[in-house]
Structure formats: structure tokens, C-alpha cells
Amino acid sequence: MSDLPRLLAGDVVAAARRLLGRRLRSEIGGIVCEVLLTEVEAYGGTEDPASHGFGGWTRRNASMFRSPGTLYVYRSYGIHWCLNAVAGAVGEPAAVLLRAGRPLVGEEEMRRRRGRSDHLCDGPGKLAQALGVTGEHDGTSLLEGPVRLLGDPPPGRRIVAGPRVGISRAADRPWRFRMVEPGP
């Protein structure tokens, strides 16, 4: 059971905040990997100059115009893949960029895919690589596909907001959200 579709169908900033602390799971190549989502960014529809949807429909951002709960994967800087959860109404190109997580399941496989033993998924490109996600997963369902969002956010989590990373337009909107886990 999941409130995910309803959650994503609403305001993208609220959706981004409420995705923090949920689990992101991939089952790719017969291997299950799972992370706890710790960092996300909200990207609005055609009114957000930093959003891929700002200029309207293109081949790249086509998935953003589909139903909330669709996975939008794009290539970044020619090298990396980045994951988004499509939000908002159908036809409104809003999405939540899934920026970082903490390994929960399949850490060995993440190490193998990343080719190193540290910094497994502390950035959007690293997260995609650790989970084995590529452009071929673009447009799949985050409820039923190979990459899924699971669970409910834990109670009492602390959220810190800040400016979005790596953008030049609308850089003043504090639409980046990190979850601060209580220390030991």
C-alpha cells in the first residue's frame, strides 16, 4: 500500500520533502539494491526556468509529461544518468530529482558497479550508477517497474532546505532538501 501517486500528484515541493526517508529499490540484472533517500530537489513545470520542462515538450523530457510516479532518467554532462520521480498533474512537467541516498541492501553490488568502496550514492550520478539505472529505464513506473519507491517516511526526520545545485537560472529557490539523520 502506498500513498505515493497521490503524494506525487500534488505540489512538487511538498512531494520532494515527503520523499525524503523513503526507500528507493532497483531490481536490475537479477540483483536487488536499495537505498534510503537522503537528498532530493524539486523542479517545477513550465514556470520553473531551471526545469527541463521549462521549454515545453522535447524528446528528452517526454517522460516528465506523463503521469506522476513515472521514472524520468536523463543523461547528465554526457556521462552520468540522473533519476527523477515525475510529479504534478499529467501534462505538467514537474519532477523530483533523486540526488543521494544511503545504502541499505546490495552494498556489495553497488561497490562493484561504482568501482570503488566509498562514495557509493552521495550524488545523483553516483546514485544511478550504484542502482544500475540507465536511460533504458526512462519512462518506467516507480510503482511497478524495475525501480521503485517504497515505504513511508520515518517520523521525526529533520529536513534542511537549501538552493539547488548546479543550475544557473532560478538558483535562488531553496528547493533542495536534505534529511538529517540523528547521530549515534
Add this chain to the structure above:
DNA sequence: ACGAGGATGCTCT
């Protein structure tokens, strides 16, 4: 810890 610079390919003007 932090900053500079390069890699790399696709999208849109």
C-alpha cells in the same frame, strides 16, 4: 577540506 580542470554526449538554438 577545498578548488580547478577535464571528460563526454546529447539537446536545443
Add this chain to the structure above:
DNA sequence: GAGCATCCTCGTC
């Protein structure tokens, strides 16, 4: 042809 929703390595401090 410009501009990226990035990451890595190697240099300093």
C-alpha cells in the same frame, strides 16, 4: 556551437 539538474583526479592548505 553552446550549455549543461556531474564526477573524478590531482594540486594546495
